[in-house]
Amino acid sequence: MRVGRTARGGKAGMAFTFLLRVQEKEFLQMLQDAGxxxxxxxxxxxxxxxxxxxxxxxxxxxxxxxxxxxxVR
Incomplete structure (x- = not known):
C-alpha cells in the first residue's frame, strides 16, 4: 500500500489511513512486517x-x- 509522499528532502511527514475496524489487525501486522x-x-x-x-x-x-x-494510453 502506498499513501503517497508525506515528506520531502529527508524531513518528517505525516500520512493518514482510514480503516474499518475489521481491517485494523491485518493493517497493523503489515506495518509491523515492514518494520x-x-x-x-x-x-x-x-x-x-x-x-x-x-x-x-x-x-x-x-x-x-x-x-x-x-x-487507454
Missing part, C-alpha cells in the same frame, strides 16, 4: 464524516476517470 516504527490510532465517529460524503464521492469519480484515461 514501521508504529502508528497513532485515532477513532473517528461515522457522524463526523457525514458532511464529507458528497465531496468524497465526487473525488472518487474523478479518480475513476483519471484511471480510465491512463488505461
Amino acid at each position: 514501521s516504527p508504529g502508528v497513532q490510532k485515532h477513532v473517528i465517529k461515522p457522524e463526523s464524516l457525514k458532511g464529507m460524503e458528497v465531496q468524497y464521492e465526487k473525488i472518487l469519480q474523478q479518480l475513476g476517470d483519471i484511471i480510465k484515461d491512463e488505461q
